Amino acid sequence: MLPLEDVRVLDFMWALAGPGTTRALADYGATVVRIESANRVDGARTVGPFKNNQPAHDGSGLFGTYNAGKLGLGLDLSKPGAREVILDLVRWADVVCESFSPKAMRAWRLDYDSLRVIKPDLIMLSSCLMGQTGPLSGFTGFGTMAAAVSGFYNLCGWPDRAPSGPFGAYTDYVAPRFGAVAVLAALDYRKRTGKGQYIDQAQAESALHFLGPALLDCAANGRMSQGLGNDDPNYAPHGVYPALGNDCWVAIACLTEEHWRQLCSVMARDDLVSNKSFARLPDRQLNRGELDQIIGAWTGSRSAGAAELLLQGAGVPAAAVKDSRGVCQDEQLASRGYLIEIDHPACGKTVIEGSRFVLSRTPASISRPAPIVGGDNQYVLQSILGYDEERIGELLTAGALQ
Amino acid sequence: MLSPYRVLDLTTERGFLCGQILGDLGADVIKIEPPGGSPARLLAPFFEDQADPNRSLYWWAYNRNKRSITLNLETDQGRELLYRLVAGARFLIESYDPGFLNERRLGYADLAAHNRELIHVSITPFGQAGPKAAYADSDLVILAMGGPLLLYGDEDRAPVRLSVPQAYLHACGDAAIGALVANHECNRSGTGQHVDVSAQQSVTLATQANNLAYRLQADESRRMAGGVKVGAMRVPLVWRAKDGFVTLVFLFGPQLGVFSQRLMNCLYEERRCDIATRDKDWISYGALLASGEEPMQEYERVVGVIAGFLASRTKADLFSLALERGLLIAPVATVGEVLASPQLEARQYWRVLEHPELGRAFPYPGPFARFSETPIIYRRRPPLVGEHNYEVYSRELGLSAEQIRDLAQREIV
Numbered sequence: 001m002l003p004l005e006d007v008r009v010l011d012f013m014w015a016l017a018g019p020g021t022t023r024a025l026a027d028y029g030a031t032v033v034r035i036e037s038a039n040r041v042d043g044a045r046t047v048g049p050f051k052n053n054q055p056a057h058d059g060s061g062l063f064g065t066y067n068a069g070k071l072g073l074g075l076d077l078s079k080p081g082a083r084e085v086i087l088d089l090v091r092w093a094d095v096v097c098e099s100f101s102p103k104a105m106r107a108w109r110l111d112y113d114s115l116r117v118i119k120p121d122l123i124m125l126s127s128c129l130m131g132q133t134g135p136l137s138g139f140t141g142f143g144t145m146a147a148a149v150s151g152f153y154n155l156c157g158w159p160d161r162a163p164s165g166p167f168g169a170y171t172d173y174v175a176p177r178f179g180a181v182a183v184l185a186a187l188d189y190r191k192r193t194g195k196g197q198y199i200d201q202a203q204a205e206s207a208l209h210f211l212g213p214a215l216l217d218c219a220a221n222g223r224m225s226q227g228l229g230n231d232d233p234n235y236a237p238h239g240v241y242p243a244l245g246n247d248c249w250v251a252i253a254c255l256t257e258e259h260w261r262q263l264c265s266v267m268a269r270d271d272l273v274s275n276k277s278f279a280r281l282p283d284r285q286l287n288r289g290e291l292d293q294i295i296g297a298w299t300g301s302r303s304a305g306a307a308e309l310l311l312q313g314a315g316v317p318a319a320a321v322k323d324s325r326g327v328c329q330d331e332q333l334a335s336r337g338y339l340i341e342i343d344h345p346a347c348g349k350t351v352i353e354g355s356r357f358v359l360s361r362t363p364a365s366i367s368r369p370a371p372i373v374g375g376d377n378q379y380v381l382q383s384i385l386g387y388d389e390e391r392i393g394e395l396l397t398a399g400a401l402q
Numbered sequence: 403m404l405s406p407y408r409v410l411d412l413t414t415e416r417g418f419l420c421g422q423i424l425g426d427l428g429a430d431v432i433k434i435e436p437p438g439g440s441p442a443r444l445l446a447p448f449f450e451d452q453a454d455p456n457r458s459l460y461w462w463a464y465n466r467n468k469r470s471i472t473l474n475l476e477t478d479q480g481r482e483l484l485y486r487l488v489a490g491a492r493f494l495i496e497s498y499d500p501g502f503l504n505e506r507r508l509g510y511a512d513l514a515a516h517n518r519e520l521i522h523v524s525i526t527p528f529g530q531a532g533p534k535a536a537y538a539d540s541d542l543v544i545l546a547m548g549g550p551l552l553l554y555g556d557e558d559r560a561p562v563r564l565s566v567p568q569a570y571l572h573a574c575g576d577a578a579i580g581a582l583v584a585n586h587e588c589n590r591s592g593t594g595q596h597v598d599v600s601a602q603q604s605v606t607l608a609t610q611a612n613n614l615a616y617r618l619q620a621d622e623s624r625r626m627a628g629g630v631k632v633g634a635m636r637v638p639l640v641w642r643a644k645d646g647f648v649t650l651v652f653l654f655g656p657q658l659g660v661f662s663q664r665l666m667n668c669l670y671e672e673r674r675c676d677i678a679t680r681d682k683d684w685i686s687y688g689a690l691l692a693s694g695e696e697p698m699q700e701y702e703r704v705v706g707v708i709a710g711f712l713a714s715r716t717k718a719d720l721f722s723l724a725l726e727r728g729l730l731i732a733p734v735a736t737v738g739e740v741l742a743s744p745q746l747e748a749r750q751y752w753r754v755l756e757h758p759e760l761g762r763a764f765p766y767p768g769p770f771a772r773f774s775e776t777p778i779i780y781r782r783r784p785p786l787v788g789e790h791n792y793e794v795y796s797r798e799l800g801l802s803a804e805q806i807r808d809l810a811q812r813e814i815v
Contacts, residue, residue, distance in 0.1 A: 003583045003584065003586050003587035004583060004586060004587075006590075007586075016610070020607070024579050024583075028583045040657075041656075043655075043657040043658065046655045046656070046657070046658075047610075048615075048620055048621065048632065049611060049612060049614050049615040049618050049620035049621065049622070050618065050620050051618045051619070051620065052618070052619050052620070053618075053619065053620045053621055061611045061614035061615075061618050061620065062610060062611040064611075065611050065614070066611075112774075125771075130745055131745075131749055131772070132772075133748070133749060134744075134745045134746075134748040134749045135744055135745055135748055136725070136744075136745035137745075138725065139724075139725055139732075139745075140728075141651070141730045141732065142651060142730065144639055144649055144651060144732075145649055145651070145730060145731075145732035146732075147649075148640075148648070148649040148732045148733065148734045148735065149732045149733060149735050149740075149743075150735065150740055151735050151736070151737050151739075151740040152564065153640060153647070153649060153734045153735075154647075154734050154735065154736050154737070155564055155565045155566055155737070156554060156555075156562065156563070156564045156565065157555070157556075157562060158555075158556065158559065158562065161556065161627070162627070162628055162640060162642065162647060163628065163640055163647060163734055164554060164555050164556055164562055164625070164627060164628060164640070165554075165628060165629075165639055165640050165649070165734075166550075166554050166564055166608070167550060167553035167554050167608070167609065167610065167612070167623070167625065167630060168553075168608075168609075168610040168612075168623075168630070169610065170608070172610075173572065173607045173608040173610075174571075174572075174575070176607075177572070177575025177576060177578065177579060178423075178575065178770045178771060179771075180579045180582075181423055181427070181575070181578045181579055181582060182770075182771045182773070184579065184582035184583065184585075184586060185403045185404055185427045185582060186403065186773065186776075187586065188403065188404065188582070188585065188586065188589070189403045189404075189775070189776055191589060192406070195775055196775075197773055197774045197775035197776065198773075198774040198775075199771050199772065199773055199774070200771065200772040200774075201770070201771040201772075202749070202771075205746070205749070205751055205767075205768065205769070205770060205771075206770040206771065208740070208767040209419070209571075209767055209770055210566065210568060210571045211566050211737075211740075211767075212459075212462075212463025212464060212566075212766075212767055213447060213459050213460045213462075213463045213566055214565070214566050214737050215463075215737060215740065215741065215767055216447075216459040216462055216463055216764060216766070217447045217459050217737075218737040218738055218741055219741060219764050219765050220449050220450075220459060220762075220764050221447065221449065221450065221451065221459075223447070224736055224737050224738050225565060225566075225737050226565070226736075227562070227565050228565040229562055230542065230560065230562055230563060231565075232542075232567075233446040233447060234445055234446050235540075238540075238542065239542075239560070240542070240546070240551070240560035240561050240562070241560070242560065247552075247624075249546075249552070249560055249561060251542045251543050251545070251546035251551065252542075253540035253541070253542045253543055255540055259538070312537055312538060315538050316538055317537075317538040317539050317540040317542075317543045318538070318543060319537075319543040319544075319546040319547045320546065320547075321546040321551050321552050321561055322546065322547055322548075322549055322552065323549075323552055323616075323622060324549070324612060324613050324614070324615040324616040324617075324622045325616040327547075327548065327549045327606070327609075327613045327616075328613065328614075328616045328617050329616075330547065331532070331533045331534070332528050332529070332532045332533055332534035332535070332537075332547075332600075332602065333548075333602065333603060333606075335529075335531065335532035335533065336529050336532065336600060336603055338603055338606065339614070339617060350618070351614055351617040351618060352614070353606060353607075353611070353613070353614070356576050356599075356600075356603045356604050356606065356607065357576045357577065357579070357580040357597060357598065357599045357600070357603070357604070358529070358597070358598040358599075359580060359583065359584055359587075359595055359596075359597055359598075360510070360595045360596035360597070360598065361587075361593070361595040361596075362584075362587055362595065
């Protein structure tokens with residue numbers, strides 16, 4: 001029996017931050033019924049990478065990864081009968097999750113105060129960019145924007161240039177962790193007390209926990225951190241150096257004096273250890289530019305993989321910077337079941353990411369690929385809600401099931 | 403919310419955040435440090451730039467809502483004390499290199515013998531086993547090996563990381579989920595288990611599934627100054643405003659195209675573009691570019707028009723416009739602007755913790771979520787080294803003052 005096999009989730013999440021939360025629950029056995037209308041499909045279906053580079057709603061590796069293991073119920077809320085289906089699912093569910101802008105659930109009368117009337121011990125998670133209250137609660141958009149307003153962009157880049165920003169919708173990589181933890185803790189509390197509750201998650205507020213030292217440095221010292229390139233206040237050398245080949249790089253970080261001595265030894269530059277420009281950490285920090293040139297000259301004449309092996313062989317933290325191919329072929333990740341091949345009813349054999357952590361006794365089980373819109377209508381309506389053929393027929397006729 | 407549970411936090415700087423998340427949720431988290439304190443207390447930045455074990459802002463950021471005791475795990479007596487603590491705990495979190503605790507008879511099997519319910523969470527660079535499990539690691543190295551690093555930065559320079567280390571924070575988030583999933587199961591079965599977290603695998607989430615491109619035979623995204631390249635398309639995300647930078651998503655398709663149409667309506671009203679430009683098919687625009695029906699130069703021209711408009715307005719102006727007209731524009735905030743955010747102030751986000759030993763108080767990042775029934779409370783500022791030794795060893799484990807003095811003399815606590 002999987003750990004969360006007794007947990008039932010009604011999932012209105014879309015895009016990334018929300019679905020990432022419920023994916024983690026589905027991996028460990030929660031039954032997740034995902035509501036999506038064919039009249040307005042989840043935008044994540046329109047974002048790549050796509051299988052064989054063919055944009056298709058069921059071919060997105062992004063959507064496929066974030067929604068594996070969930071059931072798909074196609075429902076158009078504007079149609080007669082649809083609301084009753086939702087309310088029946090609320091009665092069935094332990095947890096309702098949604099990630100619309102704050103006014104949407106209220107407009108549909110599906111907000112917590114409306115739903116707790118029919119399900120007093122309901123746990124409901126609302127996740128949006130800035131939270132349900134405050135002057136910017138109506139600010140909607142994507143994780144790129146939440147990452148910009150919460151400081152991530154300005155902390156990623158080079159001191160002499162405009163900010164580079166991290167790749168993609170960064171807060172969407174942070175928020176799912178806090179969202180899943182919040183739901184699990186609320187379930188634990190409910191089990192002991194019988195009480196449900198409402199959880200208001202501002203993705204930006206969760207994400208700020210990943211910038212703690214910089215925020216405290218500003219609050220306590222008045223220092224305004226900015227992107228430092230690859231410099232680190234605690235270590236030198238610390239950088240990403242060119243290797244042979246197109247866009248090939250080696251990351252090297254000397255965290256200890258021993259790492260530094262070993263690096264010099266591997267480069268056959270033991271003279272640097274006693275060179276007064278580099279002897280102590282503060283010297284190396286002061287002369288970073290010169291040091292980086294010396295290391296770059298050494299890495300530049302070999303492949304990234306060869307440099308990694310030489311340095312790791314000497315115990316120096318170093319790695320070839322991997323592209324998609326490198327990650328897909330990485331033996332370490334493969335040994336943990338990072339990628340999973342799965343058959344999808346619409347797009348055939350495809351690949352998704354597995355659970356990112358391993359439970360020794362009750363490991364994750366990804367039971368099904370991400371749903372096609374409405375792909376599990378029959379199962380959800382008949383087996384979960386116990387509707388008969390007649391009732392399902394009425395919903396179909398009303399156009400509610402799309 | 404998790405107040406019935408005790409968490410023993412043996413983590414090094416790799417794993418601090420996991421225990422803090424559980425502490426924020428109300429668990430009783432005891433940070434166990436080696437005598438003299440965790441070496442991570444000497445990580446910069448420091449309050450007033452004075453290197454001191456009780457002034458590390460790195461430590462402060464990830465250790466609130468914990469108590470601290472010191473314990474020497476290299477001694478038999480130290481280990482015995484840990485076994486006694488384990489007997490009363492639900493979780494133990496650690497981030498030593500694989501094998502380190504086994505060699506000291508403190509592995510999962512050793513500890514579970516003292517408490518069947520124990521959930522032992524290991525946060526390591528690459529996981530407990532596998533061909534590279536013993537690789538030397540750092541934040542940068544993990545980001546390089548998990549996929550995100552190559553995607554961040556400018557195309558004419560080396561890839562660049564976020565200047566606040568991130569890799570282990572992702573791992574800690576996953577560790578907290580794993581811990582609570584195992585806890586849910588333990589409440590049913592009465593048996594704990596081992597949770598194995600690999601930071602390398604955790605950071606794969608930060609590639610937005612770009613890691614899959616090779617296996618799917620799809621275009622891989624590439625880094626670009628202030629944006630991203632996908633296939634032949636250059637997608638700018640960071641744009642220059644009059645007084646700094648903003649982010650703007652200018653993309654197409656049934657959902658994003660609607661926002662681009664609104665943006666073009668604004669540009670037309672501002673006399674920045676003609677009607678023909680405004681009325682391009684922004685929903686299908688991506689497909690038109692892909693097929694070549696719309697030349698890439700025309701897209702680049704429109705991007706130039708948008709850039710000209712944004713550069714003439716302040717960040718605040720543009721943000722107001724975005725809110726009023728429903729545009730995908732947000733200011734690129736500095737750390738100072740984040741601290742002064744009216745939104746965060748209105749939500750009373752910052753939580754002030756007193757540091758009586760310094761005679762000062764500081765605003766900490768606030769609750770990661772708002773719980774209606776069990777709000778997150780900031781009960782304790784990050785602890786001083788061994789601040790709760792007496793409380794835990796005497797009052798909770800029942801050692802006499804003499805026994806504690808003896809342990810201290812032998813450098814066990």
